[in-house]
Amino acid sequence: MYVHIFNNTNHKFSEPFFDFIERNFDIREHLFLIVGDYSINEYRERENLVVLPNLKKEFGRFLKILKSSKKIFLHQLFFSLRILLFLNFQRKILEKTYWVLWGGDLYFYIQNRGNLAVRLKDFVRKRFIRNIRGIVTFVRGDYELVKQHYKTKANYYYAFYPNPVDYKYLDTLLETVNKDKGKIVVLVGNSADPSNKHIEVFEKLEKFKANGIKVICPLSYGGKVEYTEKLIREGSRIFGENFEPLTDFLKPEEYGKILKDVDVAVFNHDRQQGLGNILALLYIGKKVYIKSTVTTWKMFEEKGVKVFDTCNLGEENFESFFGMSDEDRKHNHEIIKSEFSEEKCVYYWKKLFED
Template structure:
């Protein structure tokens, strides 16, 4: 097998397999799904293998790793895979780590137990010796070099955005009357890395304004979702709405079309699918200037983003004013299949 892909069933898994089989030779790609996950049901295909995290499953996985020319690690969350590579580091030269974000920024997590320290020791060993590092944002590759000393070759990568460009184009222009509230979104999930509470506090000065705040909390940390929902209601009352139910892509696209301002307070690369869609809809988007995403949008798309870290120094008119009308044109390519075909063709032919 020329190309071996390893990951769990996540929300990008099924769309990615469909995309690769459509645009590249399926006989050259094997997708191994290790254990259970939270993504959509995987369509049975000849080049898809779902294995359990037991001895026989891991043995089959290792066999396929040896037989493949290239190994694509779609994130580094799976410790079974990390341990295999730790014990057989000669495999790493043909590995491609597709960085998701949390698997890199785990470097900053405190570790107090022996088990936690050992897991990070294994990860650090693997990352340092990784043959290739594929990131959506080049700044994440620079961090991998700084934190883990990786010497792997850098490649740019991107996944299929589940939010369809065709559907975004079909949405009618969101019309607002002078009495309509300013609709604000905070974050994209119940992952604590969204720093929801800090974001809510940054908006506290605007609580008496005509606003409506939505916070997607349908997946991630359930306990954190509960805390955010309670704090949001405490500060903003009926102006705060926690989105606890998962919305299919088309419904979520329509929801995004109603947003005026989106605020992403994560201190790492996160939520780029949401951000791309919102920029395409010419919404006002705030991210943090101390993240790798900040330079990504400036250098790759010539988009001047709005800084979350400056909100507390703004009055309400400054916060809501949106004069940008060209972002749709600037961000268009990320929704085009030819853009992704070129990206993955470069990776596969490397």
């Protein structure tokens, strides 16, 4: 049995992944394990879904599942210090554990470096990461960062998630035209997490107000209420009625319609983040800015995908900010269609399961 462990807060990504596994693999061989109170989300009940709302009280059952598994896929490294300490002494469990890296769980070590509790947890994480079987990510640079910081012996495995916004659905959207759009639409960031550095982007975009831009900001998850409210105030102050915060969690189909009307997307993260959004936007031929300093930049460069450098945004005039050749848009579409299709997704996960 392959066991997939998710945190209860990752509903946006876990449910599409469960559907993907059910569509393409023998579901009898897979168990989905949710740690935390999953009832806070609207989710589909499944025969192979186990929810452990209180891991402390149900630790015996949790351990029994891990011991009886063929392979363990930890989708984001979110375990508490206590759980990590225990697992560090479970050699047989570590030898069949694969960490499916998300980004924020990798960059934990650069957060609050002076915080004693964080440094202690990272010390324990190091032993765990050094002794697991594999690390799964499609951004090779992130694996190299893991090796550099954690000195791990874990093998590298290339695999990725199916995009929450289905590419075939995006194809149907491209056949429609929004005659009422009117303005140049700029998407800023992918969540309410402060790592998006939204306000820095707002300040650089302010000079384009006279060009009739509309700024859309997804803020439905990832940040604290105080930060979200601050962003909304600042965005409204700078762009007025041309600022639209997306504070409600949207279904993939609804979100796809919004992405379809985007002209330019700006991601200001200092680390790999927002890849689901980025891939969907590139697929539908949108101009995307990311920082040339993040691991994602090199990955796209190696695949021949044309992205633009957020670090240069302050130097852009409106024509250069908005402009992108039709050839580059089409080229990006073809690469994403080829490299990140569901067929390719199935291929790499199948290899991983059979390794």
